[in-house]
Amino acid sequence: MKKNKIVSVSVMIIAVSAILIQWGCKPQTVQTAASGDAASKVYVAPGTYDEFYNFVSGGFNGQLSVYGLPSGRMFRSIPVFSVDPEKGYGFSEETKPMLNTSHGFIPWDDAHHPDFSCTNAEVDGRWVFINGNNTPRVARIGLTTFKTEEIIEIPNSAGNHSSPFVTANTEYVVAGTRFSIPLGNNTNVPIKSYKENFKGTITFIKVDPTSGNMSIGFQILMPGMDFDLSRSGRGPSKDWSFFSCYNSEQANTLKEVNASQRDKDFIIAVNWKKAEEYIAAGKGEKWPAKYAHNTWDDKTHSATSTMMNEVLVLDPTKVPDMVYFMPCAKSPHGVDVDPTGEYIVGSGKLAAVMPVFSFSKMIKAIEEKNFDGEYQGIPVLSYDAVLHGEVQKPGLGPLHTQFDDKGNAYTSMFVSSEIVKWRVSDLQVLDRVPTYYSIGHLCVPGGGSAKPFGKYVVAYNKITKDRYLPTGPELTQSAQLYDITGDKMQLLSDFPTIGEPHYGIACPAELIKGNSKKFYKIEENMHPYVAKGEKEAKVVREGNKVHVYMTSIRSHFAPDNIEGVKVGDEVYFHVTNLEQDWDIPHGFAIKGARNSELLIMPGETSTLKWIPQEAGVVPFYCTDFCSALHQEMQGYIRVFPAGSNPEITFSLGDLAEDQPK
Amino acid sequence: MKKLITALAFPAFMMLISCGGNEPATSDNPDKSTASATESTPVENEEDYSKGIGKFKDVVVSPTLDVKLASAGKDVYELKCSSCHKLSGPRLVGPSWDGVTSRREPTWILNFVTNVDEMLSKDPAAIAQLEECLIRMPNQNLSDEDAFAVLEFMRENDGVK
Numbered sequence: 178m179k180k181n182k183i184v185s186v187s188v189m190i191i192a193v194s195a196i197l198i199q200w201g202c203k204p205q206t207v208q209t210a211a212s213g214d215a216a217s218k219v220y221v222a223p224g225t226y227d228e229f230y231n232f233v234s235g236g237f238n239g240q241l242s243v244y245g246l247p248s249g250r251m252f253r254s255i256p257v258f259s260v261d262p263e264k265g266y267g268f269s270e271e272t273k274p275m276l277n278t279s280h281g282f283i284p285w286d287d288a289h290h291p292d293f294s295c296t297n298a299e300v301d302g303r304w305v306f307i308n309g310n311n312t313p314r315v316a317r318i319g320l321t322t323f324k325t326e327e328i329i330e331i332p333n334s335a336g337n338h339s340s341p342f343v344t345a346n347t348e349y350v351v352a353g354t355r356f357s358i359p360l361g362n363n364t365n366v367p368i369k370s371y372k373e374n375f376k377g378t379i380t381f382i383k384v385d386p387t388s389g390n391m392s393i394g395f396q397i398l399m400p401g402m403d404f405d406l407s408r409s410g411r412g413p414s415k416d417w418s419f420f421s422c423y424n425s426e427q428a429n430t431l432k433e434v435n436a437s438q439r440d441k442d443f444i445i446a447v448n449w450k451k452a453e454e455y456i457a458a459g460k461g462e463k464w465p466a467k468y469a470h471n472t473w474d475d476k477t478h479s480a481t482s483t484m485m486n487e488v489l490v491l492d493p494t495k496v497p498d499m500v501y502f503m504p505c506a507k508s509p510h511g512v513d514v515d516p517t518g519e520y521i522v523g524s525g526k527l528a529a530v531m532p533v534f535s536f537s538k539m540i541k542a543i544e545e546k547n548f549d550g551e552y553q554g555i556p557v558l559s560y561d562a563v564l565h566g567e568v569q570k571p572g573l574g575p576l577h578t579q580f581d582d583k584g585n586a587y588t589s590m591f592v593s594s595e596i597v598k599w600r601v602s603d604l605q606v607l608d609r610v611p612t613y614y615s616i617g618h619l620c621v622p623g624g625g626s627a628k629p630f631g632k633y634v635v636a637y638n639k640i641t642k643d644r645y646l647p648t649g650p651e652l653t654q655s656a657q658l659y660d661i662t663g664d665k666m667q668l669l670s671d672f673p674t675i676g677e678p679h680y681g682i683a684c685p686a687e688l689i690k691g692n693s694k695k696f697y698k699i700e701e702n703m704h705p706y707v708a709k710g711e712k713e714a715k716v717v718r719e720g721n722k723v724h725v726y727m728t729s730i731r732s733h734f735a736p737d738n739i740e741g742v743k744v745g746d747e748v749y750f751h752v753t754n755l756e757q758d759w760d761i762p763h764g765f766a767i768k769g770a771r772n773s774e775l776l777i778m779p780g781e782t783s784t785l786k787w788i789p790q791e792a793g794v795v796p797f798y799c800t801d802f803c804s805a806l807h808q809e810m811q812g813y814i815r816v817f818p819a820g821s822n823p824e825i826t827f828s829l830g831d832l833a834e835d836q837p838k
Numbered sequence: 839m840k841k842l843i844t845a846l847a848f849p850a851f852m853m854l855i856s857c858g859g860n861e862p863a864t865s866d867n868p869d870k871s872t873a874s875a876t877e878s879t880p881v882e883n884e885e886d887y888s889k890g891i892g893k894f895k896d897v898v899v900s901p902t903l904d905v906k907l908a909s910a911g912k913d914v915y916e917l918k919c920s921s922c923h924k925l926s927g928p929r930l931v932g933p934s935w936d937g938v939t940s941r942r943e944p945t946w947i948l949n950f951v952t953n954v955d956e957m958l959s960k961d962p963a964a965i966a967q968l969e970e971c972l973i974r975m976p977n978q979n980l981s982d983e984d985a986f987a988v989l990e991f992m993r994e995n996d997g998v999k
Contacts, residue, residue, distance in 0.1 A: 696979070699917060699918070700917070709916075709917050710916040710917040710918070710920055710921070711916075711920050711921050712916045712920060728921060730921040730922065730976065731931075731973050731974070731976055732931075732973060733921070733931070735921065755917070755918065755921055756976050756978070757918060757976070757977065757978040757979040758976050758977040758978070758979065761976065804973050804974065805972045805973060806972065806973055830930070
């Protein structure tokens with residue numbers, strides 16, 4: 178106890194001096210050191226678990242990272258839209274189809290917003306969906322394997338930003354295009370013909386309730402604008418999804434200025450239930466489209482890519498009562514729905530006030546046709562008729578809002594680098610706390626669902642200069658953890674993040690950890706090139722293709738001596754990990770491979786393609802330290818010159834029955 | 839005799855259920871089982887180790903072979919065991935199975951193949967074997983049926999008819 182006191186006192190002294198120093202030179206950033214009891218609040222003792230899983234987008238690294246809260250410890254980086262040579266993702270023959278698109282194999286994307294699957298608008302711990310912003314895609318990650326299980330491309334889209342934001346029972350994940358583009362047959366048009374030729378789309382991707390498999394339900398044709406963010410409704414608003422948009426000016430150049438002219442852009446309310454009715458009634462127009470649908474199979478340990486060729490499109494100017502516009506102050510970024518489903522917060526990033534809309538008022542305004550004209554054929558609801566109220570002087574540059582379980586909202590302020598806490602009912606600002614620096618998204622565990630677990634808010638910051646040891650021109654981006662259990666938010670810790678953490682989501686570990694898969698049952702392995710036991714290990718030549726059916730177990734490969742491949746052959750190492758225990762992957766690497774290693778999970782089969790370049794003897798080895806004899810886990814393959822006619826031979830050990838001839 | 843084995847296997851399943859099976863602290867994490875070794879009840883004399891440590895207590899096998907079960911055991915062997923254990927000759931990674939059923943009690947074998955990590959941490963004979971082989975035997979997650987089948991195949995390999 179005494180020791181603790183000393184620690185607390187010294188922490189306090191450090192904190193106070195830090196505050197004094199900060200006041201001296203940087204008035205805006207008052208609180209750089211956490212207060213005295215912060216350390217104990219984030220301390221997770223060795224060997225014990227964190228209370229929450231936190232899934233954080235990797236932004237421009239195209240991946241999804243997994244952290245624990247409150248510790249901020251990172252457990253895993255899940256490759257989603259970007260290749261990952263460490264895991265062989267995008268390099269192994271089995272994973273390559275996951276990154277196939279209508280543009281061919283795309284090794285990278287910009288991953289922005291993870292969102293949990295939900296049941297009754299509460300996090301159900303089954304899947305995480307995340308959008309690819311650049312080459313429009315949505316991925317589904319399974320939370321038993323923590324692997325990307327499916328990726329679907331979005332046609333008629335350019336920059337899938339307002340996505341995925343699932344509906345209350347995961348009926349759909351949504352995808353609004355950031356860029357409007359010319360669509361249909363005539364796409365080669367002058368850029369200056371934006372107003373005439375450019376259109377946007379909002380896509381509803383149907384999710385199979387059992388398998389999670391995605392398919393494009395329908396697309397809604399929208400006026401040419403930029404679509405920014407979205408959130409699906411819950412409770413009374415469960416049949417609706419909401420999208421923010423900017424550039425209602427329809428500018429096509431210098432948008433920094435030209436897309437900020439009008440006082441108001443829109444929050445778009447889409448009644449997807451109504452859209453479903455129109456689709457069922459055959460009102461959807463069939464548009465030709467080319468988009469890839471890629472699925473992973475845990476039994477064959479392989480991905481399949483299927484090219485699709487058609488979508489159903491609904492035009493809201495032809496089918497009424499489906500889409501409405503709500504005016505929202507200048508260029509709204511985030512649109513967020515509170516846990517009850519009644520309030521919709523628009524964050525006008527250039528506006529002085531933050532409007533909060535009422536869903537029940539919106540329905541009433543629709544019923545009473547309380548419109549303020551229309552925009553491109555779509556009714557615009559009267560601002561005053563749909564407004565719950567405005568948060569006055571919330572801060573500068575409001576971006577995103579999360580909610581706790583006590584009726585409070587937490588909004589990130591990018592320009593003024595702070596989190597502002599306010600009450601949804603009376604819109605009073607209750608507290609504000611600085612972030613370091615330039616916060617983008619923020620996350621309360623469950624804070625985007627009907628059931629928040631309001632214990633923490635995490636800030637995801639773009640700028641960290643002076644927060645960490647310098648690492649040259651490029652610095653880490655970061656997360657900051659705040660305790661929100663009291664009236665005042667309290668900064669607890671900083672932790673670095675990988676890539677750019679656009680958005681993060683968190684939920685109690687209990688919802689996920691018990692379902693985690695430990696290994697793949699070898700009996701259920703249906704890979705076409707599996708070797709179920711060393712007896713099935715073999716090398717087979719088929720023309721210029723050589724298939725090596727290889728097994729790995731602590732600590733040897735079978736076979737480990739292979740002779741008779743030739744320069745220019747396509748050699749496929751199909752490595753089956755025979756282990757049946759948790760946390761025992763084996764690796765496989767071969768000298769001169771122009772792709773990557775393999776990292777093969779217990780019971781899994783993975784394939785590395787290798788084209789020998791010159792005659793000689795080439796070593797291969799296990800890359801994942803597997804046992805005391807890991808360094809011995811290695812082998813050789815002998816390569817003959819092109820044009821020769823060697824016999825394929827293979828062996829393992831002097832004790833093996835199948836000796837080379 | 840198959841009936842006898844089934845009858846013995848049934849209480850074993852019941853125990854598995856009552857123990858909760860998959861508790862990470864016991865079977866899955868070798869480090870944790872090492873750490874908890876000192877906390878477990880000390881065994882009073884060496885003879886108690888002849889049966890190993892695990893859910894199986896006193897399995898009695900028939901003097902004759904269950905051919906079908908042994909055949910199922912051969913399949914398990916080829917899939918999960920043959921990488922490291924040969925049926926005759928010297929040790930490969932792990933010991934040869936030649937004579938294993940005369941070196942070890944059936945109960946010990948069943949416990950070893952179903953409770954690998956705890957056995958390798960606590961059982962003197964298993965530890966001595968590990969010190970010789972230096973590779974921890976992988977826990978290949980054999981079901982109880984698999985374990986009985988493998989035992990029967992070992993008996994066949996040792997000449998039981």
